[in-house]
Amino acid sequence: MARGGGDPRVEEVRLPAPGPGELRVRIRAAGLCHSDLSMVNGTMPAPFPLVLGHEAAGVVAEAGPGATVPVGTQVVLNWAPACRTCWFCRHDEPWLCAANTAPAVPRGVTAEGEPLHVTLGLGAFAEEVVIPQAAAVPVPADLPPAQAALLGCAVLTGSGAVRNTARVAPGQSVAVLGLGGVGLSVITAARAAGATPILAVDVAEAKRDLALAAGATDFLRSDDTLSREVRARTGGLGVDHAFECVGRSATIRAAWRLARRGGAVTVVGMGAKDDLLTLSALDVFHSARTLRSSVYGSSDPDREVPVLARAVADGALDLTPLVSGTIGLDEAPAALRRLARGEGARWVVTF
Numbered sequence: 594m595a596r597g598g599g600d601p602r603v604e605e606v607r608l609p610a611p612g613p614g615e616l617r618v619r620i621r622a623a624g625l626c627h628s629d630l631s632m633v634n635g636t637m638p639a640p641f642p643l644v645l646g647h648e649a650a651g652v653v654a655e656a657g658p659g660a661t662v663p664v665g666t667q668v669v670l671n672w673a674p675a676c677r678t679c680w681f682c683r684h685d686e687p688w689l690c691a692a693n694t695a696p697a698v699p700r701g702v703t704a705e706g707e708p709l710h711v712t713l714g715l716g717a718f719a720e721e722v723v724i725p726q727a728a729a730v731p732v733p734a735d736l737p738p739a740q741a742a743l744l745g746c747a748v749l750t751g752s753g754a755v756r757n758t759a760r761v762a763p764g765q766s767v768a769v770l771g772l773g774g775v776g777l778s779v780i781t782a783a784r785a786a787g788a789t790p791i792l793a794v795d796v797a798e799a800k801r802d803l804a805l806a807a808g809a810t811d812f813l814r815s816d817d818t819l820s821r822e823v824r825a826r827t828g829g830l831g832v833d834h835a836f837e838c839v840g841r842s843a844t845i846r847a848a849w850r851l852a853r854r855g856g857a858v859t860v861v862g863m864g865a866k867d868d869l870l871t872l873s874a875l876d877v878f879h880s881a882r883t884l885r886s887s888v889y890g891s892s893d894p895d896r897e898v899p900v901l902a903r904a905v906a907d908g909a910l911d912l913t914p915l916v917s918g919t920i921g922l923d924e925a926p927a928a929l930r931r932l933a934r935g936e937g938a939r940w941v942v943t944f
C-alpha cells in the first residue's frame with residue numbers, strides 16, 4: 594500500500610463484502626507495471642492511502658447478489674470495465690468508457706479505519722479484491738496465473754497497440770522505444786503481425802537479450818546515433834510505425850523523428866501532465882505523420898483477453914520470457930525500485 598512518499602508497505606486492510614453484481618476474487622498473481630511506479634512517485638496523481646496493482650489474475654471466491662461468474666473460475670482483472678451504455682461504449686470504443694476516468698476509487702478501510710483507495714478500481718497487490726463483475730474476464734483454469742496476470746495490462750496493451758491502434762501490416766517496419774513489459778509485448782505482437790525489421794530501442798543494454806527473445810530483429814541504444822541507425826535499416830526512410838512505450842515527451846519526440854514521412858507514431862506510454870511535447874508546426878505538416886495514443890491497446894478486454902489466453906494455451910504466444918521472476922508481496926517495494934532502474938521485463942507478485 595502506498596501512502597505518498599517513501600516505499601509502499603504491506604498493511605492489513607478491510608474490504609467490504611461483495612455487493613450486488615460484485616465479486617470477491619482471491620489474487621494468485623499480480624504484475625508490477627510502470628503505472629504503479631508513476632502513482633508512487635507522483636507522475637500520475639492518485640489519492641492515498643492507496644492499494645497498488647492493476648495487472649492480475651485470481652480465482653472467484655464469492656459472488657455478490659446477481660453476479661453470475663461461478664466460484665472457482667479463474668479470471669483476469671480488467672482495469673477498464675465497460676459500462677456498455679455510454680457514448681464511447683455504444684460507438685465501439687469501450688477502452689474509453691466514460692465510467693473509467695479515475696486513477697483510483699474508494700473501497701474498504703485501513704486497519705485504523707481510514708478510507709482506502711484502490712488503483713483503477715482493482716488494488717491487486719492484495720490477497721483479495723472486491724470488484725464489479727465487469728472487471729473480471731474468465732479464462733481457462735489451467736492458464737499459469739503469472740502469465741494470465743500479464744494479459745490484463747502489458748500484453749493486452751502491447752498487442753492491441755499493434756493490432757487495433759496502429760494496424761501493423763505484414764512487411765512493415767517497426768521501431769519500439771522502451772522495452773519494459775509493454776514494449777516487449779509490442780515487439781511480440783509486431784513479430785506475429787509479420788513486421789520487419791523490428792528495431793528495439795532502450796537506454797539499458799541489458800534489454801538486448803529480452804528484445805531479441807521477444808522477436809526484435811535489432812537492438813539499438815537510445816543515444817545520438819539512433820536516427821542514423823534506424824535510417825540505415827530502413828532504406829534511409831525511417832520506420833512505418835514507431836511505438837513509444839516509455840511515457841515521456843523526449844521519447845515521443847524521438848519516436849516522431851524515427852517514423853518515415855507519412856508514417857505513424859503510436860504513444861503507448863503514459864506521461865506526466867506537465868511534461869510538454871514540442872513539435873515544429875512545419876514538420877507536423879510536411880512530415881505527414883500521424884501521432885496518436887493507444888489507451889489499453891484500443892481493445893475490448895472481454896473479447897480479446899480470451900483470445901490471448903487461447904494463444905498462450907496453444908503455444909502460439911509464449912509469455913515466459915516476459916516474467917523475469919515471481920516474488921512475495923513483501924518483496925514488491927524492492928522490485929518496484931528494480932523496475933525504476935529498468936531491470937528485467939515483468940516482476941510478478943504471487944500469492
Ligand code: APR
Pocket residue numbers: 625626627628631750770771772773774775776794795796797800815838839840843844861862863864932933934935938
Ligand atoms: N529511451 C528508450 N528507452 C527508455 C528511455 C529512453 N530515453 N528511458 C527509459 N527507457 C526504458 C527503460 O529502460 C525501461 O526498459 O523504458 C522502459 C520502461 O519499462 P517499464 O518501466 O518496465 O515500463 P512498462 O511497465 O513497460 O510501461 C511503459 O506504458 O503503461 C505505460 O505507464 C506505463 O508509461 C509506462 C509505459
Ligand code: ZN
Pocket residue numbers: 626627628647648746747
Ligand atoms: Zn499497467
